Amino acid sequence: MKKLLVLSALVISCIACKKETKQTNPVTTETSTTSEKLATITKVAEFTGQQVTGVSVSQAGRVFVNFPRWRPTVKHSVTEVVNGESIPFPNESWNSWTPDTPLTNTTFVAVQSVVVSQNELFVVDTRNPFFKGVLSNPKLFVFNLENDSLTQTYTLPNDVFFKDSYINDVRIDRKNKVAYFTDSGHAGLLILNLENGTFKRVLTDHVSTTAETDHLTINGKQWVNTVHSDGIALNQIDDTLYFHALTGYTLYAVSTAVLINGTTEDIEAAVEVVDKTAAPDGMIFDQFGNLYYADLENNAILKRDLNGKTTTIAKGDMVRWADTFSIYNGDLYYTNSRINDITGPIPTMTFQVNKLAITE
Secondary structure (H helix, E strand, O other): OOOOEOOOHHHHHHHOOOOOOEOOOOOOOOOOEEEOOOOOEEEEEEEEOOOOOEEEEOOOOOEEEEOOOOOOOOOOOEEEEEOOEEEEOOOOHHHOOOOOOOOOOOOOOOEEEEEEEOOEEEEEEOOOHHHOOOOOOOEEEEEEOOOOEEEEEEEOOHHHOOOOOOEEEEEEEOOOOEEEEEEOOOOEEEEEEOOOOOEEEEOOOOOOOOOOOOEEEEOOEEEEOEOOEEEEEEEOOOOEEEEEEOOOOEEEEEEHHHHHHOOHHHHHHHOEEEEEOOOOOOEEEOOOOOEEEEEHHHOEEEEEOOOOOEEEEEEOOOOOOEEEEEEEOOEEEEEEOOHHHOOOOOOOOEEEEEEEEOOO
16 A cells, blocks of 8 residues: 555546557456355454554564554554564664654665565565655665564665655565566556666556556445555466556556566566456465455455456455455465544554465
8 A cells, every 4th residue: 555645637637548558358257256154354463553554474474564654653664563562673773763864774764565585574665754755765675584684775766766656565576586566656567686686667657557546435435545556466376467556446467577578568568457356455376376355345355266256255344454465374364454444643543464264
């Protein structure tokens, strides 16, 4: 999540001018959602007055979360949940930044995502607190979870982001040694070569990365905001990257080989429409190729199988804007960020990390 800005009439009028994606045959013609017995949901952690968005669980079962700097009352950007307590990660110093202190390379400013891959924690720092514009070049910090030390910092160069960029989520492709990002503030994707640190930006203002609407309807009320390319998921079975605008109803995909090696024209031509879906936030694939994502407008979590059949696996009061997902030991972890519920200060509001069992 996410860039909470309503597009001006000028921008809306330009959407019709976006470059069109290749309209290939969808992977499936299944668009209906069926329901099976809903999973039992277990609360993992709860935070009062601190809005959690990201969660990622390591191979050792360590649970990491992040709190975006959308308001001045954020206590910590990144923490580890230990016995139900929220412990600053990697320490208090890294989480000490405030708007009246200098920007440094050893403090988090506005973290939007945390992702564990092979015992490393990748932390996406948008450097865009309060959605008031990027203060300095966004960064990807990498920590070794053996000793919680910083091992690498990737700094986005000026030519791959904009003043209104909000670098939202990341997926790590170990096979190809690259990372993929979404920009939900200024529509587009980014690719990072993890070996040499070079970035490239693709699909900027493309129809596949641009929001389709300026609102969602949740619990009978309109949540008015325009959020571009947000959810992102890597299917390692078919080496394909899937992505979705938050305020949109179309799932897109593109081959990782084309993303990495193709020209701008190659990439735009290779984008495929996968399916019409519910409006989601984060997304994740399991090892079997099933895709899990939220149905924000219906307080639900959906599973899309290899045949394109979509099933509701969780729904109700314990699913309140399922923002980010992580899979560990047969359980799907997710955050309740409750973005649509917030109308003012949040000192007494509670936000959760929950989990539910998933099976093939």
